[in-house]
Amino acid sequence: MYAAVFIYDTTLRDGAQAEGISFSLEDKIRIAQRLDAIGVPFIEGGWPGSNAKDVEFFRRIQTIPLKQAQVAAFGATRRAGIACDADSQVALLLAAETPVVAIVGKSWDLHVHHVLETTLAENLAMVADTVRYLKAHGRQVFYDAEHFFDGYKANPSYALECAAAAQEAGADVVVLCDTNGGTMPWEIEEIVRKTRMHLTEQPGASALGIHTHDDAGMAAANALAAVRAGCIQVQGTLNGIGERVGNCNLCTVIPNLQLKLGVRCLEDEQLRRLTELSRFASETANLAPNPRVPYVGASAFAHKGGIHVSAVMKVEHSYQHIDPTLVGNERRVLISELSGRGNLLYKAQQFGVDASKEEARQVLAQVKEQESRGFYYEGAEASVALMLHRLKPGYRRPFELIDFMVVVEHRQGRGIFAEASVKVKVGAEVMHTAAEGNGPVNALDQALRKALIPHYPRLADVHLADFKVRILDGESATAATTRVIITTQNGHRDWSTVGSSPNIIESSWQSLVDSMEYALLPEA
Numbered sequence: 001m002y003a004a005v006f007i008y009d010t011t012l013r014d015g016a017q018a019e020g021i022s023f024s025l026e027d028k029i030r031i032a033q034r035l036d037a038i039g040v041p042f043i044e045g046g047w048p049g050s051n052a053k054d055v056e057f058f059r060r061i062q063t064i065p066l067k068q069a070q071v072a073a074f075g076a077t078r079r080a081g082i083a084c085d086a087d088s089q090v091a092l093l094l095a096a097e098t099p100v101v102a103i104v105g106k107s108w109d110l111h112v113h114h115v116l117e118t119t120l121a122e123n124l125a126m127v128a129d130t131v132r133y134l135k136a137h138g139r140q141v142f143y144d145a146e147h148f149f150d151g152y153k154a155n156p157s158y159a160l161e162c163a164a165a166a167q168e169a170g171a172d173v174v175v176l177c178d179t180n181g182g183t184m185p186w187e188i189e190e191i192v193r194k195t196r197m198h199l200t201e202q203p204g205a206s207a208l209g210i211h212t213h214d215d216a217g218m219a220a221a222n223a224l225a226a227v228r229a230g231c232i233q234v235q236g237t238l239n240g241i242g243e244r245v246g247n248c249n250l251c252t253v254i255p256n257l258q259l260k261l262g263v264r265c266l267e268d269e270q271l272r273r274l275t276e277l278s279r280f281a282s283e284t285a286n287l288a289p290n291p292r293v294p295y296v297g298a299s300a301f302a303h304k305g306g307i308h309v310s311a312v313m314k315v316e317h318s319y320q321h322i323d324p325t326l327v328g329n330e331r332r333v334l335i336s337e338l339s340g341r342g343n344l345l346y347k348a349q350q351f352g353v354d355a356s357k358e359e360a361r362q363v364l365a366q367v368k369e370q371e372s373r374g375f376y377y378e379g380a381e382a383s384v385a386l387m388l389h390r391l392k393p394g395y396r397r398p399f400e401l402i403d404f405m406v407v408v409e410h411r412q413g414r415g416i417f418a419e420a421s422v423k424v425k426v427g428a429e430v431m432h433t434a435a436e437g438n439g440p441v442n443a444l445d446q447a448l449r450k451a452l453i454p455h456y457p458r459l460a461d462v463h464l465a466d467f468k469v470r471i472l473d474g475e476s477a478t479a480a481t482t483r484v485i486i487t488t489q490n491g492h493r494d495w496s497t498v499g500s501s502p503n504i505i506e507s508s509w510q511s512l513v514d515s516m517e518y519a520l521l522p523e524a
């Protein structure tokens, strides 16, 4: 095992192949910049042979100064039966003008016979020729041995011959791929070890890399197993997005490498930005961040049971496997009907409110009373923080609602639209504003912002990130209660607030008002 490994990110290529993901060129550039900033040394930008957007990406990225990362273009070995300089796909790889080129080739005899429909000897020649050709053009060449583990299990000597052919032709890294994602960690460790032994006896000196997929839920475990067996490059994607169920999740494997295996891949300071990077990648992919992912999920260090909470308050690591701040995450204590006063006191501390036991008791009673009316604070801690603040004698609400009105209309040629007007008091001044929106909540949000931004310019950076509506079967059969949870962001943090009422507009409004009030707290 090496003391340090290189991370190779393929979010922009393998990740972009995931169902439901579509990155614009701008998205790709922004993700590349963030990966560079956090210290990922290799960024695979795309496959110039597969689409015009990727060709354009490689043109644009040359004009963008990166601090340290090297960009890689991805492609395949030359086609069967033609020379490299006659293969247009190989020509596009050179035209991308990247310092690194990654090429994928076959290692599994089944694929050579039945997918490529060529001979085993020609496939070896395709691997060797393409590596040699790209090396001759001054590129660092990473050779992706597709289906290496399945190929090894079917025909070990042929899989090894393919890897050796790439090594002998001068590949800088031979990347062993578990393309179908079905290999187990102990198999990976054994096969990597045997491959390494074999390659050290052959001409050339390639390093080994690992590329895993998560079809058996083993992608990160398999990458770790490969590192233990001598791989020095680990490939994966942000949040594990990728074909089928996805790739090795870099947000899981990086902390595991660094904190569990003691293998360095990022600086400590950079590791602390991992949670932020994960959320940025989710937002850019237009996916709600998954709370239940290791290390970087919002629930990764969330404590709900009263016993857990009181233990964590006494000894921080009693219910946590690491200090969450190492990866830029935070411990959260969830507030709900199950909570004890300890949860609330803890929460108060975290929100920087100096709450007495009596205040905690009052807020807890309020939480329990509100929850019986359909509020739910577990996903909406910002609303609880506000309750604590509002109990403080010096606290003044930043604005007060006087009236609001919403009209939803359908008009010929225009379709549905909504208009809201809001009257709020800010200090001594009464602001009366109106705005349109694509729906009633959007219109209310716009009108409220219009009223508040002149007094509180920092609200301009605040935007709604998520809006969840749940219809609750209330005790009364006639009126169902509607709960609305709004998640709001201001670029570097997010928070959630809740409203509940038989009327969806009222519950949305309550949640919206809390979200703005929270944004204006000094801590926010």
Ligand SMILES: [Zn+2]
Pocket: 014, 179, 211, 213, 247
């Ligand atoms: Zn892959």
